[in-house]
Amino acid sequence: MSKASIVASEAAHFGGMAHDWWDPDGDSAMLHKLNPVRLQFIRDQIDQHFDADEHSLKALEGKSALDVGCGAGLLAEPLARLGADVTGLDAAPELIEAAKGHAAGQGLSIDYRAGELKTLEGSFDLVTCLEVIEHVAEPADFVAALEKRLAPGGLLIMSTPNRTEWSRFLTITLAEGMGKIPRGTHDYDQFIDPDAMRALLGAAGLEMVEVMGIAASPMKGLHLSEDLRLNYIFSARRA
Template sequence: MAKTSILDKEAQHFGGMAADWWDPNGKSAMLHKLNPVRLAYVRDMIDQHWQCDECGFKPLEGKSALDVGCGAGLLAEPLARLGARVTAVDAAPELIAVARDHAIGQGLQIDYRATGVEDIDGRFDLVTAMEVVEHVADPQDFIDALSARLAPGGLMILSTPNKTGWSKLLTITLAEGFGQIPKGTHDYEKFIDPDMMRGLLAHAGLECIDFEGIAMSPTRGLHLSEDLRLNYLVAAKWA
């Protein structure tokens, strides 16, 4: 049997959230707040990496994108609107079913598959995995599988909680404790700090080209920041 990054209990947990995934006030409300922040970062990295016109509507025209751990398509749909040929995978069949229906309703063509990244053939110009690496069986195997699907000259973008007391307080104690995120979503022991992330990517032959924090404040909510303590995004390319 081929090695897989999927943990059944994680797939079941997120699959149970499928019914209201697109409800900005439902169980995935925090993802709806997080998505514009990470999408702004993705767009900025795309423009820098391929020297695109930052005012252009379709900077990914003619390029392929693979979104791993796509959920019901919160990031995959914007990538398609940016012009990419998008393949999106998730371990939870319930989420893929919702994603397909929603994309059809939006008039978008996205190749959704209920599988792990290890079962995907080919290479892609852009590879994304948002809030996924902390939920897999083995982070190094997962990063290796992502890199194996990154085309020469391509760009990879990941996001994940940092392994800090601040992240544990806000993400688990408060957000899960007060029902903003479903309980059991996170395991602090599986959080990854930036130094470890850099090592995982280097082992896979990739070079980190940027780190950006996602911070929370009472006045600005979730926003991009130099403060990496809560959550961060990382962009990488072939070394």
């Protein structure tokens, strides 16, 4: 029997950030900086996988999308604007309430739910899970649960910090140490490197299709890169 993926302390930590999730200068400021970079990769993968028109404003029209660990909707809202029928799932009820309120203010219809991934029913053309797997109790069970939600021919996109000393330094020592990210957000022991991720995917019947690094530099800020040392984002499909 698969175990629960939610770690209560993690849900409480992120739930405590709900009050200013949409403030680009608040506790989630780093996510606001990260989101455009992730969206660049996601849009490219959508266009390739679904053979969509790269100039279309509704590339996900007629498709369903599930954003796992959706927070208060930083990714779910752009997916809805691309035309998808979006479901957002998060472990923290406080974040789901904030997400519902923000989406209503934007005139967006998104099905937000609080709870465990393994209790969710249905399948989705696109499943996204960004900066989440490093916070779950059982990564292997979690990836298997993601696979179960993927519709035939579906696309999975995930991102996570790499398990490197560079990632530990920038993410925990520097960013958390300087207050750019709330202290206690990350546990280096939970970081997963790309080879270990491929093994998790393979055990669930999935294969990694394309991977890009998310790097940081004084000149470019956060940006897509061949350098995977800090963070990486990837697409996957059934093998």
